[in-house]
Amino acid sequence: MSDKLVVAGKGYNSRLIVGTGKYKDFEETKLAVEASGAEIVTVAVRRVNISKPGEPMLVDYLDPKKYTYLPNTAGCFTGDDAVRTLRLAREAGGWDLVKLEVLGDQKTLYPNMPETVEAAKTLIKEGFKVMVYCNDDPIQAKILEDIGCCAIMPLGSLIGSGLGIQNPVGVRIIVENAGVPVLVDAGVGTASEAAQAMELGCDGVLMNTAIAEANDPILMARAMNHAVQAGRDAYLAGRMPKKRYADPSSPLAGLI
Amino acid sequence: MINVTINGDAHKLAEELNLIDLLAKFDIEHDKVAIEHNLEIVPKSTFGQVMVGDGDNLEIVHFIGGG
Numbered sequence: 001m002s003d004k005l006v007v008a009g010k011g012y013n014s015r016l017i018v019g020t021g022k023y024k025d026f027e028e029t030k031l032a033v034e035a036s037g038a039e040i041v042t043v044a045v046r047r048v049n050i051s052k053p054g055e056p057m058l059v060d061y062l063d064p065k066k067y068t069y070l071p072n073t074a075g076c077f078t079g080d081d082a083v084r085t086l087r088l089a090r091e092a093g094g095w096d097l098v099k100l101e102v103l104g105d106q107k108t109l110y111p112n113m114p115e116t117v118e119a120a121k122t123l124i125k126e127g128f129k130v131m132v133y134c135n136d137d138p139i140q141a142k143i144l145e146d147i148g149c150c151a152i153m154p155l156g157s158l159i160g161s162g163l164g165i166q167n168p169v170g171v172r173i174i175v176e177n178a179g180v181p182v183l184v185d186a187g188v189g190t191a192s193e194a195a196q197a198m199e200l201g202c203d204g205v206l207m208n209t210a211i212a213e214a215n216d217p218i219l220m221a222r223a224m225n226h227a228v229q230a231g232r233d234a235y236l237a238g239r240m241p242k243k244r245y246a247d248p249s250s251p252l253a254g255l256i
Numbered sequence: 257m258i259n260v261t262i263n264g265d266a267h268k269l270a271e272e273l274n275l276i277d278l279l280a281k282f283d284i285e286h287d288k289v290a291i292e293h294n295l296e297i298v299p300k301s302t303f304g305q306v307m308v309g310d311g312d313n314l315e316i317v318h319f320i321g322g323g
Contacts, residue, residue: 019323020320020321020322021320022321022323023321029321043319043320043322044321044322044323045317045318045320046317046318046320047316047317048284048289048317048318050262050263050265050284050316053282053283054283057288057318057319057320058320058321059318059319069319071319072322087297088290088292088297088315088317089290091291091297091298091299092289092290092318093319160323207323208322208323
């Protein structure tokens with residue numbers, strides 16, 4: 001059965017997208033990404049440290065021909081900075097699929113939506129395919145879809161918080177309204193929360209800290225791989241209705 | 257001598273250089289980076305032609321781990 005995540009016209013077997021930050025070293029990054037089964041990895045764009053030439057680079061461990069690199073704009077607090085960063089990313093890598101996030105403040109890393117919308121418009125006009133980090137407001141999500149974003153990525157809870165999905169109803173409404181993939185981006189802390197995102201009908205989950213800051217990141221990457229698949233299957237299977245009272249699983253007929 | 261700013265730091269160069277030579281001088285592989293030259297993104301295909309002159313401002317970036 002083919003059940004692919006299709007983003008901007010390209011199909012992916014894995015519905016888990018993983019970040020590549022916060023790992024002990026590039027070797028651990030590589031092993032965790034492999035265990036996660038992810039085919040798309042997010043990456044940041046930063047200055048080269050020219051005083052330390054020859055340092056190992058991420059691309060030496062995660063082959064951009066094997067993984068889809070999704071450049072992000074983490075750390076950008078204005079739309080202009082985000083656009084500038086992604087223009088550089090496109091030139092560095094030659095890819096136009098990007099993750100836009102424009103942050104509102106340091107303490108919450110909550111998205112600044114007016115800046116995000118303006119940056120998304122500019123990027124789409126310039127031919128970028130924009131996967132957008134946003135709040136869990138269904139109206140805002142629809143606006144982003146209408147201006148041409150190729151995936152809507154509401155936060156489950158604050159970036160790096162591990163607080164899970166704080167507004168499942170909002171996420172569910174976004175999914176119901178959307179004509180493009182919806183991925184929970186940020187907040188997932190453990191496998192059950194990744195499964196919950198998928199059971200809500202999300203098309204995928206994006207996470208970094210939940211894996212990187214686990215005691216055993218590689219084992220947690222595997223857990224997330226399974227959780228996303230299990231949650232997806234459960235969503236497609238359709239859960240049983242909730243009931244207020246018991247309903248015996250063994251037939252009552254033929255009792256001795 | 258010419259003065260240039262690279263990634264926010266002041267550097268002195270003996271002479272004007274094109275970007276390929278400049279990257280080689282700093283031991284940076286040119287196919288793994290992108291460059292902004294005086295706020296304009298430089299297409300990789302033109303690294304060999306774009307000259308760095310006195311007072312220029314360069315940002316040299318690459319991909320690192322991030323979420």
